[in-house]
Amino acid sequence: MKKVMVGNHAVAWGVRLARVEVISAYPITPQTQVVEKLSEMCADGTLPARFIKVESEHSAMAAVIGASATGVRTFTASSSHGLLYMHEMLHWAGGGRLPIVMVDVNRAVGPGWNIWTDQNDSLSQRDTGWVQLYCETNQEVVDTTIMAFKLAETLSVPVMLMLDGFYLSHTAEPVDVPDQELVDRFLPKRDAPYKLDTEHPHAFGALVKPDAYMEMRWLQQEALSAVPATLDGIEKDWLRMFGRSYGAMEKYRAEDAELLLVTSGTVTSTARAVVDARRAAGEKVGLLKVKMFRPFPTALVRDALRGVPRVAVLDRNVSPGHGGIFAEELRSALYDLRDGERPELFGFVLGLGGRDITPAVIDEVIEKARAGTVPSREDLWVGVNP
Amino acid sequence: MPESMITTDGARAVPQVAMSTMSTLVTRTGSWKYLRPAYLDRVAPCNAGCPVGIDIEGYMNLLREGRVDEARDLLLAENPLPAVTGRVCHHPCENACNRRALDGAVAIHAVERALGDLAHERPAPGFTRDARAERVAVVGSGPAGLACAYHLARLGYGVTVFEAAGEAGGMLRLGIPEYRLPRAVLDGDIARVVAHGVEIRTGVRIGRDVGWTELHDAFDAICVATGAHASRALGVPGEQLAGVRPGLAFLRDVNAGQRPALGRRVIVVGGGNTAMDCARAALRLGSKVTVVYRRTRDEMPAIREEVDDAQREGAEFVFLANPVEFTDGAGRVDALVCERMALGEPDASGRRRPLPTGERFSIDADTVLTAIGESSALEDFFPEVARSDSGLEVDALGGTTRDLLFAGGDVTDLERTVADALGAGKRAAIGIDRHLRAVRGDTAELNALRFGPGNLSAARWLGRDPIRRTDPVNDVVGPDDLNFTQFARVPRHDDPHLSSVRAVGGFDEVNGGLTTEQAMDEARRCLNCGVCTECDVCLIFCPDAAITHAEGGAYAIAMDYCKGCGICAAECPRGAITMTQDRP
Numbered sequence: 001m002k003k004v005m006v007g008n009h010a011v012a013w014g015v016r017l018a019r020v021e022v023i024s025a026y027p028i029t030p031q032t033q034v035v036e037k038l039s040e041m042c043a044d045g046t047l048p049a050r051f052i053k054v055e056s057e058h059s060a061m062a063a064v065i066g067a068s069a070t071g072v073r074t075f076t077a078s079s080s081h082g083l084l085y086m087h088e089m090l091h092w093a094g095g096g097r098l099p100i101v102m103v104d105v106n107r108a109v110g111p112g113w114n115i116w117t118d119q120n121d122s123l124s125q126r127d128t129g130w131v132q133l134y135c136e137t138n139q140e141v142v143d144t145t146i147m148a149f150k151l152a153e154t155l156s157v158p159v160m161l162m163l164d165g166f167y168l169s170h171t172a173e174p175v176d177v178p179d180q181e182l183v184d185r186f187l188p189k190r191d192a193p194y195k196l197d198t199e200h201p202h203a204f205g206a207l208v209k210p211d212a213y214m215e216m217r218w219l220q221q222e223a224l225s226a227v228p229a230t231l232d233g234i235e236k237d238w239l240r241m242f243g244r245s246y247g248a249m250e251k252y253r254a255e256d257a258e259l260l261l262v263t264s265g266t267v268t269s270t271a272r273a274v275v276d277a278r279r280a281a282g283e284k285v286g287l288l289k290v291k292m293f294r295p296f297p298t299a300l301v302r303d304a305l306r307g308v309p310r311v312a313v314l315d316r317n318v319s320p321g322h323g324g325i326f327a328e329e330l331r332s333a334l335y336d337l338r339d340g341e342r343p344e345l346f347g348f349v350l351g352l353g354g355r356d357i358t359p360a361v362i363d364e365v366i367e368k369a370r371a372g373t374v375p376s377r378e379d380l381w382v383g384v385n386p
Numbered sequence: 387m388p389e390s391m392i393t394t395d396g397a398r399a400v401p402q403v404a405m406s407t408m409s410t411l412v413t414r415t416g417s418w419k420y421l422r423p424a425y426l427d428r429v430a431p432c433n434a435g436c437p438v439g440i441d442i443e444g445y446m447n448l449l450r451e452g453r454v455d456e457a458r459d460l461l462l463a464e465n466p467l468p469a470v471t472g473r474v475c476h477h478p479c480e481n482a483c484n485r486r487a488l489d490g491a492v493a494i495h496a497v498e499r500a501l502g503d504l505a506h507e508r509p510a511p512g513f514t515r516d517a518r519a520e521r522v523a524v525v526g527s528g529p530a531g532l533a534c535a536y537h538l539a540r541l542g543y544g545v546t547v548f549e550a551a552g553e554a555g556g557m558l559r560l561g562i563p564e565y566r567l568p569r570a571v572l573d574g575d576i577a578r579v580v581a582h583g584v585e586i587r588t589g590v591r592i593g594r595d596v597g598w599t600e601l602h603d604a605f606d607a608i609c610v611a612t613g614a615h616a617s618r619a620l621g622v623p624g625e626q627l628a629g630v631r632p633g634l635a636f637l638r639d640v641n642a643g644q645r646p647a648l649g650r651r652v653i654v655v656g657g658g659n660t661a662m663d664c665a666r667a668a669l670r671l672g673s674k675v676t677v678v679y680r681r682t683r684d685e686m687p688a689i690r691e692e693v694d695d696a697q698r699e700g701a702e703f704v705f706l707a708n709p710v711e712f713t714d715g716a717g718r719v720d721a722l723v724c725e726r727m728a729l730g731e732p733d734a735s736g737r738r739r740p741l742p743t744g745e746r747f748s749i750d751a752d753t754v755l756t757a758i759g760e761s762s763a764l765e766d767f768f769p770e771v772a773r774s775d776s777g778l779e780v781d782a783l784g785g786t787t788r789d790l791l792f793a794g795g796d797v798t799d800l801e802r803t804v805a806d807a808l809g810a811g812k813r814a815a816i817g818i819d820r821h822l823r824a825v826r827g828d829t830a831e832l833n834a835l836r837f838g839p840g841n842l843s844a845a846r847w848l849g850r851d852p853i854r855r856t857d858p859v860n861d862v863v864g865p866d867d868l869n870f871t872q873f874a875r876v877p878r879h880d881d882p883h884l885s886s887v888r889a890v891g892g893f894d895e896v897n898g899g900l901t902t903e904q905a906m907d908e909a910r911r912c913l914n915c916g917v918c919t920e921c922d923v924c925l926i927f928c929p930d931a932a933i934t935h936a937e938g939g940a941y942a943i944a945m946d947y948c949k950g951c952g953i954c955a956a957e958c959p960r961g962a963i964t965m966t967q968d969r970p
Contacts, residue, residue, distance in 0.1 A: 097403045156402060194403055201409030208404045215397040216404065223402070 014145025094129020116354020472499025528556020649752025
């Protein structure tokens with residue numbers, strides 16, 4: 001069934017099809033429509049879930065943590081300051097190995113107060129033990145939301161989905177809504193290995209002494225390390241049942257490329273058009289979309305970029321005092337490659353606070369990456385005149 | 387897969403989540419606490435503010451649960467005349483009501499009225515103590531005398547009330563017009579007092595028909611509750627002119643069924659309830675009424691609603707006007723000359739003092755009714771009993787300076803309202819009981835029987851507090867002690883009133899009162915300040931699940947697990963949980 005819907009409603013449809021049982025969320029621009037749509041679905045009975053109203057994002061995450069601990073499927077969504085307010089609870093979900101799925105509609109962090117998109121909110125939460133997946137289209141949002149539950153519940157890890165504020169959250173696109181019966185077959189009811197049960201009482205999240213804490217972290221690391229392979233298996237099932245797949249990363253017209261753009265989120269679609277134009281002009285320019293940021297798909301990225309002469313990383317984010325965050329992760333991933341296989345990597349910081357990244361901006365990135373001789377450790381800020 | 391350098395049994399022997407192998411009951415988190423929550427019922431501000439000493443919160447709570455008869459009995463335990471006070475009391479309870487801070491005070495007067503009316507149709511509650519041999523005389527059958535007699539009867543005493551007028555009721559019958567207090571209502575409440583075994587002998591004026599000493603010899607104790615029936619004179623030239631009358635005398639005529647001719651233009655002098663009664667009665671006799679008051683509306687001692695009703699019914703108000711002379715038009719008053727006043731600093735009553743400006747003006751009148759206050763007049767009374775200008779001096783239990791002689795109501799030097807009179811009558815009854823049973827000790831012990839700083843509770847005096855208050859903390863709950871987030875806004879029911887046209891067309895009751903259903907709605911609006919209603923908020927919020935339903939109602943706190951966090955006390959909607967120090 002095809003429907004035209006905005007990204008926020010695509011999230012809600014994914015949640016509905018996944019038969020989520022408990023939702024708790026606090027509205028914040030640009031995520032608000034997710035909460036509105038879900039509360040409507042709960043109210044009209046099309047989504048028979050318990051919607052817990054709360055006074056803050058911290059409480060929203062706490063509520064879904066509590067609910068998830070009882071063994072039910074849970075969901076929440078936030079943006080920017082709301083996500084940051086959840087920070088402590090994100091660790092509880094991660095360390096508690098609770099398969100919560102949440103959506104972060106990427107929004108810049110204030111001050112200056114800004115409701116438009118960039119990735120600094122979610123990237124600042126990278127060490128909380130959550131899988132992070134950045135989506136490009138509304139179709140990918142619906143599909144990934146459902147797959148995220150399967151991934152989360154398979155490995156007992158929480159999963160965070162990102163979509164760009166307004167560029168995706170408020171942009172309508174045609175979406176093929178998956179068939180409920182097929183989704184039910186793909187994603188059966190959650191079967192939790194541990195759960196809160198008054199008949200068999202256990203305390204969760206209590207004191208763990210030095211003799212076991214590190215082992216628990218090691219087990220968490222092991223689970224997160226298994227994410228790329230597990231997601232690959234899930235994507236294969238999805239492809240078989242629904243005819244679509246995305247991957248932890250995607251190469252686009254990357255064959256024999258002399259310059260490979262690296263993108264995440266909606267800027268990928270713009271970059272595809274630029275690559276198409278360059279290829280039509282006979283230029284060897286390609287694209288690597290990185291969807292998964294945590295765990296970072298180091299092996300996949302290393303294979304994809306091995307031997308590519310030049311790489312231009314487009315970062316809609318910045319680690320102040322350091323540089324673009326994807327670029328830094330890629331430099332780290334590529335460091336082990338031998339000389340001659342290791343690309344020259346050029347980092348570009350752009351599009352912060354919702355500034356538009358047009359084809360012309362990407363053209364400028366391409367020209368700068370080509371003109372550079374030795375990559376600078378300082379990433380270039382595109383569109384900022386000192 | 388990340389490599390492990392684990393040298394023990396292996397990481398996989400450790401559970402992937404921090405999970406205990408048994409329930410949390412082994413962890414006695416209660417050992418952490420230094421504060422301990424306790425369900426200590428406190429005092430609702432309505433109870434503390436009621437001069438009668440009615441457990442308003444208590445009967446609201448019973449009504450909320452649909453226990454109408456118990457609610458009525460609790461009300462009647464303190465107030466013999468609820469159908470009366472439900473209509474004419476100045477209801478300081480509502481002024482104190484914490485719900486004002488949310489969406490308007492509970493219409494307590496209307497609930498009391500509905501319960502009072504309901505009580506007329508049901509048998510009176512039974513007596514509360516075995517009969518005693520002593521007999522008490524009560525002089526005066528107004529609210530103070532009736533209250534004293536009623537409570538004494540319930541305490542087992544034989545009581546005879548002496549009333550100078552032809553019918554019982556005192557100022558309720560002589561002073562308050564029927565449109566505020568229908569006679570059937572008054573009769574109904576008095577009938578219940580009589581049903582308690584109180585003998586009322588009308589047409590007997592003590593001091594004239596029977597001497598005070600004679601009375602004192604014939605009874606074990608006396609309560610003087612003769613009221614204040616002498617209108618104060620203005621003391622200005624022309625006051626003796628025809629057409630100038632004490633307002634109280636006019637009201638007495640009207641309330642006896644007479645319809646005196648007043649002429650077209652009537653001036654009422656004064657700002658109290660007698661003045662408002664005069665004004666509204668005169669309007670009903672077809673006159674044009676002007677109320678002259680020397681301060682402003684804000685300083686008027688009359689009940690606010692009475693002023694509003696007088697204005698609605700067409701009375702005009704001239705404020706900051708002090709009468710200085712009545713002018714003579716052929717042997718009869720034809721105008722009142724006033725001096726324009728200005729407000730100065732507050733006086734002893736807290737109201738701003740009127741100061742003369744020297745400017746004079748005149749208002750034409752056919753009749754002037756004066757209502758600037760009343761004083762008590764006792765004939766042939768014990769000369770040694772201490773009294774001030776405003777009345778007999780009494781102690782906390784109505785005792786005068788003469789042994790076994792008690793007093794209450796307007797004859798004393800205390801506040802002059804119906805409610806204060808009812809409260810004083812009760813205090814005198816308790817004082818007499820205490821005296822006759824030779825209870826010794828300081829009256830300070832009586833503070834435990836009070837609603838906070840308010841009046842004494844007869845139920846507590848009898849040791850029969852029907853509500854669970856086993857552990858009262860005698861402080862008053864204010865709005866800051868409540869958690870208003872737990873309460874939905876519910877608009878208050880306002881009393882239906884006759885249209886002003888219909889109202890001034892006769893002496894029908896103006897205020898229609900609330901229906902029983904509406905009164906129940908108002909009872910449900912009660913926040914039950916300071917008293918646990920078993921609403922479960924504490925149980926829901928306790929993060930340690932240490933609060934459970936106790937056998938036989940209320941809650942039990944598992945102190946082995948209560949960490950003393952205080953969330954229950956903070957979340958309690960009504961301030962019924964107090965955090966106390968766990969260790970010294």
